Structure formats: structure tokens, C-alpha cells
Amino acid sequence: MFMKIDRDQHRFREIVRGKVRENLRKYITHGEMIGRKGKDLVSIPLPQLDVPHFRYGQNGRGGVGQGDGEIGQPVGKGDQEGEGLGSAGGEPGEHVREVELTLAELAQILGDELELPRIQPRGKANIAQEKARYNSIRRVGPETLRHFKRTYIEALRRQVSEGSYDSANRGRVIPIKEDRRYRSWQNIPVPDANAVIIYMMDVSGSMTDDQKQIVRTEAFWIDAWLKSQYKGLERRYIIHDAVAKEVDESTFYTTRESGGTRISSAYKVCADQIAASFNPSDWNIYCFQFSDGDNWGEDNKAALQMLRESILPACNLFCYGQVESPYGSGEYLRALTAAFGDREEKLVTSEIADKSAIIDSIKKFLGKGK
Amino acid sequence: MTAARHFRPLPPELAAIQADMEKWALQYGLDFFTTIFEVVDADQLSAIAAYGGFPTRYPHWRFGMEYEQLSKGYHYGLQKIYELVINNDPCYAYLLASNSVTDHKLVMAHVYGHCDFFKNNAWFAHTNRKMIDGMANHGNRIRRYMDRFGVEEVEAFIDACLSIEDLIDINSTFIKRSNDDSRFEFQSATGESEQDRVQATRFSAKSYMDPFINPPQALADELAEQRRVVESRQQQFPSEPTRDVMLFLMHHAPLKPWQLDVLSILRDEAYYFAPQGQTKIMNEGWATYWHSTIMTRHAIEPRDLICYADHCAGTLAGSATRLNPYKLGVELFRDIEDRWNRGAFGEEYEQCDDRVVRDNWNRDTGLGRKKIFEVRRIHNDLTFIDEFLTLDFCRRHRLFKFGYNNKSGYYEIETKQFEEVKRQLLFNLTNLGRPIIYVRDGNYRNRGELFLEHRFGGVELKLTYAQDTLANLFRIWKRPVHIETTLEGKIATVSFDGKEHQLTRSDGTIRLPGAGDVLITN
Numbered sequence: 001m002f003m004k005i006d007r008d009q010h011r012f013r014e015i016v017r018g019k020v021r022e023n024l025r026k027y028i029t030h031g032e033m034i035g036r037k038g039k040d041l042v043s044i045p046l047p048q049l050d051v052p053h054f055r056y057g058q059n060g061r062g063g064v065g066q067g068d069g070e071i072g073q074p075v076g077k078g079d080q081e082g083e084g085l086g087s088a089g090g091e092p093g094e095h096v097r098e099v100e101l102t103l104a105e106l107a108q109i110l111g112d113e114l115e116l117p118r119i120q121p122r123g124k125a126n127i128a129q130e131k132a133r134y135n136s137i138r139r140v141g142p143e144t145l146r147h148f149k150r151t152y153i154e155a156l157r158r159q160v161s162e163g164s165y166d167s168a169n170r171g172r173v174i175p176i177k178e179d180r181r182y183r184s185w186q187n188i189p190v191p192d193a194n195a196v197i198i199y200m201m202d203v204s205g206s207m208t209d210d211q212k213q214i215v216r217t218e219a220f221w222i223d224a225w226l227k228s229q230y231k232g233l234e235r236r237y238i239i240h241d242a243v244a245k246e247v248d249e250s251t252f253y254t255t256r257e258s259g260g261t262r263i264s265s266a267y268k269v270c271a272d273q274i275a276a277s278f279n280p281s282d283w284n285i286y287c288f289q290f291s292d293g294d295n296w297g298e299d300n301k302a303a304l305q306m307l308r309e310s311i312l313p314a315c316n317l318f319c320y321g322q323v324e325s326p327y328g329s330g331e332y333l334r335a336l337t338a339a340f341g342d343r344e345e346k347l348v349t350s351e352i353a354d355k356s357a358i359i360d361s362i363k364k365f366l367g368k369g370k
Numbered sequence: 371m372t373a374a375r376h377f378r379p380l381p382p383e384l385a386a387i388q389a390d391m392e393k394w395a396l397q398y399g400l401d402f403f404t405t406i407f408e409v410v411d412a413d414q415l416s417a418i419a420a421y422g423g424f425p426t427r428y429p430h431w432r433f434g435m436e437y438e439q440l441s442k443g444y445h446y447g448l449q450k451i452y453e454l455v456i457n458n459d460p461c462y463a464y465l466l467a468s469n470s471v472t473d474h475k476l477v478m479a480h481v482y483g484h485c486d487f488f489k490n491n492a493w494f495a496h497t498n499r500k501m502i503d504g505m506a507n508h509g510n511r512i513r514r515y516m517d518r519f520g521v522e523e524v525e526a527f528i529d530a531c532l533s534i535e536d537l538i539d540i541n542s543t544f545i546k547r548s549n550d551d552s553r554f555e556f557q558s559a560t561g562e563s564e565q566d567r568v569q570a571t572r573f574s575a576k577s578y579m580d581p582f583i584n585p586p587q588a589l590a591d592e593l594a595e596q597r598r599v600v601e602s603r604q605q606q607f608p609s610e611p612t613r614d615v616m617l618f619l620m621h622h623a624p625l626k627p628w629q630l631d632v633l634s635i636l637r638d639e640a641y642y643f644a645p646q647g648q649t650k651i652m653n654e655g656w657a658t659y660w661h662s663t664i665m666t667r668h669a670i671e672p673r674d675l676i677c678y679a680d681h682c683a684g685t686l687a688g689s690a691t692r693l694n695p696y697k698l699g700v701e702l703f704r705d706i707e708d709r710w711n712r713g714a715f716g717e718e719y720e721q722c723d724d725r726v727v728r729d730n731w732n733r734d735t736g737l738g739r740k741k742i743f744e745v746r747r748i749h750n751d752l753t754f755i756d757e758f759l760t761l762d763f764c765r766r767h768r769l770f771k772f773g774y775n776n777k778s779g780y781y782e783i784e785t786k787q788f789e790e791v792k793r794q795l796l797f798n799l800t801n802l803g804r805p806i807i808y809v810r811d812g813n814y815r816n817r818g819e820l821f822l823e824h825r826f827g828g829v830e831l832k833l834t835y836a837q838d839t840l841a842n843l844f845r846i847w848k849r850p851v852h853i854e855t856t857l858e859g860k861i862a863t864v865s866f867d868g869k870e871h872q873l874t875r876s877d878g879t880i881r882l883p884g885a886g887d888v889l890i891t892n
Binding site for chain 2: 068071163
């Protein structure tokens, strides 16, 4: 009789997914649309799900509240629905609904949209570790895990039902052995497949802020997808002009240097990292390199050699994204193609002309399921 | 098939509790329809609640959306629906199977309060008491249309109608707004129309004074003026601005028969649900009053105490940004009862300035119970607050008014002044806190365009929503639609012609970006 609701729920989900799909390109090209909230929640505003009505605007959304407080004291933040009384009624869906998707769900939608294959991890993927979660209550246990509140409630309940609860005497509650409650845990298996993403970006003078925004957006989605595939995901960031160094995430996205470009310097840092911390037999290694393709002519040879000998054998995938820049010549891509052609299947290259090309680039990078 | 599934019969121990509760409720003079309790699990309850209490309702995605929200909220442990009761004869109420016996007692006592309110409150008098059947019929009709014309098309039309479902005239069930159309009104035989019947005012005067007291020129002018008024009134359509936009559309929009039927279904349901919005505070307050009276005086057993106190406290918790209707309602009812028991009302009491005398006022009138029964019969939230929210009450419950501060982006406490607080509360309750909108002209510019009018009361419309609503209205009216409102202190008209949104003000016309775009970027 009621499970008719399944149909409506299905319909709603279809619409949500439809909306997300429809707007997905927009979200990707306007990277700011999606913000990571809390641990891994992303909320996508989907105003079309709201049935529009004639409504009062912001300045009418005052109301009456109850409690202590001085005049001028804030009671709520502007963007939450503090609509006050009157709208506290029962009609559904009156305010803009933010559909909360977990990053995993979002990655799934991305995966569906781009028809990305699931990644086959290598390494000791099947070895599961166990992790303890405290999520239940037992009657026995060590005193250190005693759940004070539950114990108190049990004792109170017992005393009240026995009639020994003496409210006159300030209601003293004395737990006996049977009242005690203890926290208890369950072992939850955590599969152990390790992955690391190494981002390399050219920050030489020819990369402008626009190009960095493209790199940032693309990196966010690559992160989202790989995170949905691996439990523990490490990230390393390398920036380079004529010399390379490892940096933290925020520096990676914000630094602007000038000077020449020596790609081999970045490869060197990358190869050292792999050798030092990420044993290829245990780790799934992903390298993403973003550049405008302007390299010092004589450096190409060294770079290609290092790529062939120390990086490609170690990693699952090496992706080279070339951002179109008003200054860059873009010749490194040609050098790569000339050196490897189609023979090296771990190497993927793509040209990103502008923001709207990001989605195709991601599809190309991750479409191989490695 | 699951569709044929029946509810579990009430287990004997619950049936016994129900008999008890009913007995107490009757003893206190509550008067209700036969009440049937059903025990359901959490998902079923979420589903029924999503359908607004009617499992047989027509299919629509928003019920699915609501369901997802409710069931997720329940499974994540964020919220729980305690009671769900339907205004119907017999009254149906649902109990959550996983609740404790104490909760069942509380819910049943609460439900009897609601049932009494549904049956006796004047604002519910017009509602269909066989709405379970009514909703099932609506569901069948809409499902049939979906089979014939396609889900997409019917659903899209429902979406458009939902956009204007609150444009009804909630007071019209008590007031005759217009004369019934007479089917027998023909042109008079002489061809005399109303225009010919107008007469100029003529003062009595002796004949030789007549040209001076009633100058022919003035008479002619007045006659012309009156003719013009009559003429313009005849040309007006509707003849008076009407608030029942849904009804106006049913009569005058170019709808296919099935669309007309869908619109009428949604209008019926809107009128059916309206009183629940109009009496939220009273209804919940009344039910809370009775569950606490019955529980604390009769039904509670020692083992129930903690659970009862805990859940009662949860229900009545106050909030800084949302006035809890349960709390406000029950406290007001108690305040009224107390005042009428003490005789603390009437002119003599009102004019007494001495605080001590007022506080200790006691005439042993003992009218409290009688008074609250009377109040529950005649008032709705708006009149309830207007009549019974006193300065003392406002102080005692530390009510304040908050508003949005543009600079800080926060809602801030603005004042604790009684008059201001009360005014804000009444504003929020007027027309369910929604803008008041009339159809002014159904043939605007003599081009069949629809012209709505927002009666501005100091608060602007949310423009993006207004644009989207106009777009939906256009799908029903199929000609350009306009709404006149006030923006930044100036009269402004927002229009939609099927392609573009426009904003017309005295200083010119600008094209507005599509509402959808605006919403996405904010």
C-alpha cells in the first residue's frame, strides 16, 4: 500500500541525477560551484527542485523567537532558513533545497557521466585490516569503558520503578552492578589498497591564473574520482620552473613564479619521491603533469629519458595535460608524441583549450581504468 | 501485491491503552470522530507523512523527495515523527511500531486533542471529512491522466499548478465574494443597458432657480463621468480583483479538460490543507494541553515518568529562530485558563495599574475550562494571538523579535518591545506568512494578458522566485503574465512573455536574466 512511495522516490532521484547530470558540465567549468564541506560532503544547490512560489525576500524573513539575549545579538546565520513562525507549517519543499551528496556519490555520478571504468588496483588490495569502532553498549566490560549516562539512566529507571527513588532527598541515584553499561566496539574491515597522486605543475611565467584555475578544477575532480576508488589516498604536489620543489596543496595552487622551464627537474623530484616513499609493488601511483608545453629545447631529451626510465615503469598512469596559454608554444606535447606515439599505454596526453575542455580531459585521463 | 496489504490490527495492550485514553478524553468533554489507530514501521510512517497523511495520494516526485528527507532523517537519528493524524471521519492516526508504550500513551492522548480540534474548530468546518476517499479519487484520476497523456506531461503541469497553489482565498469559505452567475439574466427588452440608467445628481429647486442650482453644464459633466465609470467597470475583467487565482484560472485559462481537472484537484487539496496551516499553534497547543493533562493526572505510571518527561521536554523545547508552536500554543491555552479561572479579564482588570493587585487578582470565577473550549471553537492562530497574547505573557516567555541584518549577514535580535513582537508575530501569521496577491486584470492591454497585483505591506517579493512563478503561470495562462509589486520603494512590474523576464519601473524597462541562472549563481 505505501511502498508506492518507491516510485516517487525513484522519480525524484532520477530528477536529481538528471539535474546533476545536466548541470555537471557547468559545475565543472565553474569550479567554485562545488565546495567541500566538513569531511567529504559536497552540497549542490538544486533550485529547480523547489517549486517556486511568490514569497517574501530576505528582508521579510524576520520572526519571533524565545529566550535570553540582548538586542543586537545574532540568533542565526543568514543563509539558513530562519523563516520564523508561520512558515513552520507542513507543506513540503518550500525553501531552496540543497541536495547533499557525499563525495563518493558525486564521484559515482561523475563516473557514470563519463563512463569511467572502475579501477583495478594492484598491490595487496585484498588484505583487509580491521579497525575498532565504538558503536554499541554492553552490560559487561572494563570500568574504563563505563558509559556514565546510560548507567545513570538505568539506575534511575530501576529506582523509580522500585519506588526507592527519593525525590525529597535531592534524588540520589546509586547504581548497582546490574545497572552498569559499557561501551563496546565492533571490528570493521578496512581494505588496504594504497594510492598516491603526484601532481606536477609548471609555474613558470607563462602560466597565468586562468590556467591555474583550470588545473585546480581538474585536480579536484580527479581527486574525487580516485578517492572513491581508494580508501587511503596520498597526494604530493610538485611545482617547477627551472628548478622543482615539493610543496603543500595551497602553495601548489597559488604560487606564481617566473623564469624558465625545465621539466626534467620536476621529473627528478617525482622519481625521487617514488623511490623514497612509494614502492611500486605496494602503491598505485598516479602522476599528473600540467604545463603550457613550453620547455627549454635542450631539456626535452633529459626529461623524456627520465620519464621512460624511472617514472613510467613505476606508475599506473602518467597523464600529461597541456593547458593552452597565450605565451606557451606547446611544443612539449609534440615531443612526447614523437617519443612515445601510441605505444606506451600508461601515458595519456590531453590538450585543455579552455574550461569546457576539462571534462573531456578527465575522461581521457581516467577512461582507461588503470 | 503490496498494494493489497492491510495494516496490522492494534495489539491487545495498545487497544487497552486506547480504550483508557478515549475514556479520559471523553470525561474531559472532548468531542471527536471515531479514531482509528494503525501501527506502522518507520519507513511506512515516513511514506505516509510524505504523502501528507494520505497513502493513496497521486504520484508526484515531491512526495518522494519528502520521503527521502524524512526516512534519511530517521535513519541517521536526526528526527522522528511522533504522531500523524488525519482530519477525516473517522480520524486516522498512526503509531510508530518501534516506540515505547509510554510514547504510545502520549501520542494517543495527543491525537485525541487533534481529533477534537478538527471536529470542532470553525476553520475546519468546510473541509471534506471523507478526504481519505477524496484523495484516493484524486489519485486515480491523475494516474489515469498519466496513463493517457504521459507521466512527463501531467507531472510538468502539476509542477506548474503547484507554483500557484497558495494563491487561494482562505477566507472565501466564510464570505460570499461575488454574486452567483445568473443564468437567466438577459438584456432588457428595451435594449437599455446600465449605462443608460445613470443619472446626475439633481438638487430640488424652484424652477426659476434651477439653472443656477443645477447648472446644465455640471449635470452633463457628471453624467459623462458616471458613464465612464460604469463603462470601465464593465470592461474590467474580473470586475473586482480576486484572490482566488486558482479559481480564476479554472474559469478563464485555456485549459484542456484534463488540465482543468488537475487544477481543480490541486485547488481542492489546497483548501483542505489550508486550515491546518492557519491553526498550527492552536492545534498543537490544544493537543499538547490535553496530552499533558491526561498523562499527568491519570495515565502515567512510575516507569513512564522519565521517558515521558524527556519526550515532553523535547517537544516543547524553544528555539531562538523558530518559535515552537507546541510551546506557544500550550502556554497560551494555560494562560487563558488561568486568567479566566481567576477572573483576570474584562475592563476592571485591564484598567488596573497596580502590579501586585493584578498578580494576585482572584475572583474565583472558575471559567477557565469553559473559555478554552470556546477559544478552540472560534479562533485561528491569527485571531488567537491577536486576542490573547498579552504583555505579561510576552515578558514571562522572553519573546523577542529578530530580523535580518544586511551588513552582518546574520539574523539579529531587534527588539523586545511587546508591540513590535506582537506585530511581527501577526505579520508572520497573516495569510500564512505569504504575500497577498490579487488578479487585477485578465485582459491586460486588451491583449488577453494576465495582470496580478501584490498588495505591498512593507516587504518585498523575492524576485528570483517571482520570476520562476511567473514562468509557471505562463504555462497555464499561455499569454504574457505580469505582477505589479513594490521594489526599493517604487512601483514595479515584473513580466514574463514566454521568453524573457522584464522589469518595468517608472524609470524604464530592463531585461532580467532568466530566473534559473540567477538562482544558480547565488
